[in-house]
Amino acid sequence: MQFFQLITHFIYGTLALWQTLIQGKPNIHNVLTQETDEFIEKVIADWNSPGGIAVAFVRKDDQGRWNIETKGYGRANLGGAKITENTLFAIGSNSKLFTALAVGLLIHNETLSPRLSWNTKVASVIPSWELMDPIATKQATILDIMSHRTGLPRHDFSVKSFDNITDVIKKLKFHRPSAEFRDVWQYNNHMYTILSYLPSVSLQHVTPLERYVKEHILVPLGMYSTTYSRDGLNATGQFVEGTIRQGVNISENPFGNGTVRSIPFDWLDSWGEVGDLYSGAGGVFSTAADIAIWLQTLLLGGINPSTNRSVIPVDVIEKVSAGVTVENGKSAFPELSPTVYGGGQARGTYRGYEIIEHNGLVAGFNTLIARLPFPNLGVAVLSNDHTYGGFITEIIKYRLLDEALGLKRVDWNGRYKAGIKAPNEVKRPIDPSPPPVDFSALAGTYNNHSYGKIELCLVSNNTSLSGACQALLSKAPRVLPGGVELEIPTFLGEFNGMGMMYISISHFDGSLFNVTGLNSIATRDQAEPYWVFKYPTPSNIYAEFAVDDPDFGFGLTGIWGPGRGVLSPRGDTVRERAEVWFDKIL
Structure with missing residues (x-):
């Protein structure tokens, strides 16, 4: 029997080699x-x-x-x-396809109990899953979150540098939706973070996504x-x-050199x-x-x-x-x-x-x-x-x-x-109106349950600063060179978001302020140890302050990243028309 198998393998191996030689290039x-x-x-x-x-x-x-x-x-x-x-x-x-296919492999795994399907409700697999929309909370399936039809816009900047997957899940219920469930396509990275959690919660031996993909896709394909x-x-x-x-x-030359920088992870x-x-x-x-x-x-x-x-x-x-x-x-x-x-x-x-x-x-x-x-x-x-x-x-x-x-x-x-053109930038009025209260009254600590706490420090105020603000404004010239507006009343705060380490809020007119995310990037040059990566440029995010109790706070617009044709909220109050609302707490 062994002799017969050896002869068979030899014959088939020879035929395969001969076929390759015949086929050629x-x-x-x-x-x-x-x-x-x-x-x-x-x-x-x-x-x-x-x-x-x-x-x-x-x-x-x-x-x-x-x-x-x-x-x-x-x-x-x-x-x-x-x-x-x-x-x-x-x-x-392009990593998302690996995640989606890993989920597909889990669905094909007949040993899972309970079994998964593309129509499995997310809430049945992840008990802590909850969205602001109760219908989406109950009905959203693996297929829904995979194809970006939950009703949620991106809300990318809610993720903090110190967060983990469970933190992201807990925050979802505080994200304001911008559309009805299954109404429109809206790209959302958080949904793929949720999908990446499925190997850990579905398999008997807790297996992170990275190892699951490596063992079941990368190594078997030789993608070493x-x-x-x-x-x-x-x-x-x-x-x-x-x-x-x-x-x-x-405006002068969109293909100009500027200063070339490297962006390390x-x-x-x-x-x-x-x-x-x-x-x-x-x-x-x-x-x-x-x-x-x-x-x-x-x-x-x-x-x-x-x-x-x-x-x-x-x-x-x-x-x-x-x-x-x-x-x-x-x-x-x-x-x-x-x-x-x-x-x-x-x-x-x-x-x-x-x-x-x-x-x-x-x-x-x-x-x-x-x-x-x-x-x-x-x-x-x-x-x-x-x-x-x-x-x-x-x-x-x-x-x-x-x-x-x-x-x-x-x-x-x-x-x-x-098609490369300078984006339209609305210029600040020559004689802007002041906010309804003094700028110093707007300084303080604000909170959103998803985006977190932020202390806004008035850059021009050299008195009555908290210890945290004194420390921030002291290091700002070094870690944020050229990043802070000094000629316009401006607030600076530590945001700790992915892609938005700091936030600059500069007065525009009345209760409206321009918002810019600032990222301090370290260099290997002692003469210039940091440079600032601004987002967005020019700013299309703005803050609107409200100073009436109980709505003392500010709303952000232009930050949530909606789908095509999806408008920002409308309302009679700042809170109602804000994509993200921050309450003043201190």
Whole structure:
């Protein structure tokens, strides 16, 4: 019997080798040609990018043979190191697909008790789940939160640097919804934080998402460079630096140099294998070489392209790739279609070809991963340019698709460049009205149950300051150089939010104030130890103060991040029309 098995294995192995030799190379032309290389380098130069990109392109011919191309262009860091196919990028929200597929694997797990399904109510799995809308609390399913139709806008800035997953869950009931349940698509990172919690609460042996994805997806596919681990990034030395241009005058020259800065991940030194809070929504790091494997796997319906073994059930991939919610009911260009959203995937068409894709943005990085299922091709473009990387990745994606599909080229580079304009900025009145009370009366401590406590310190007030305000204003010139307005009555407070470490509230007119988030970024230069990353620029967030009891406080507008066409609240009082309301407590 053993002899027969050996002979059988030998015969099949020989046949497989012979078939490979007969098939030879795939009958597909490369898209990363010298001409394409020159185009990509030109795009990087046209947008004056301080960084670069990595590209992965895969295509299967009608004989089942793959053509795989991966390449790096431009700078990995300000020191001039080159990007390669093995350079690690933060892929941002392209991490969401890993989370959605992990949930799909849990749904396929017949040993779970109770079993999960796409229609499982979130409240039945996570008892502490509660939203402000009681209908959404009771009815929201895994499919609802995966496809962004809970009625909640983003509320990204409610997350604090010291929060964990359970903190996020507890805060949800204090987030004001901006739409009815299942009424409209509204992107919400917190929902993927909730999804990332399911492996821990569903499995008998508590398993964090990061380890579950590693054991059930990454290792079985041979994606050994892809990781959630910050320790692993530091060990490889292959991690690319995020870059941004500071101080560019967009009105004069939107592609000006400004001051080029690097954006490090503040948590790199403290995060290990488990990233916890951020993993589900945007915690994955990967390379062009690994993303090529990922694209092949998705196009093959979950099969490892090297071993031909099924790693992810095909129905799971089909489920998360199918549209549930209308993401965009109107296309931006004639070559595109409206799009629908499933789980970490948007679906539409490009020039008549169905395309399934997603982009990703975290501080310093823009990424895009797309696949066209019927021509059996996929493309990924990874950028370390925070400012314009989102445009650069789109331009290169479309050029490579036009090349691969044999279509007449569209000048996407010219289109996107022509669309860059200075945002409209409302100037402060020359003679603004003062607020109804003295500025010093507005100073103090305010609270929102989700966004937390914040003490507003009047910058120009040198008397009657609390100890905390004295300490903050004393260190501000060093840690927030040029970040605090001195000529306009301004309040400064420590916000401790992700993407908003400090908050500056500067008087505009009457009870209205402009709001800017300030992030203090450390450098390696003793002469200039910090620089300030402002968000947004110019400010489209404003605060409105109310000084009548019991409504002494302020409301923020422009901060919650609603879906397309969703308006801010309306009302007769400041509290009613605020997206986020803070009560004054001290």
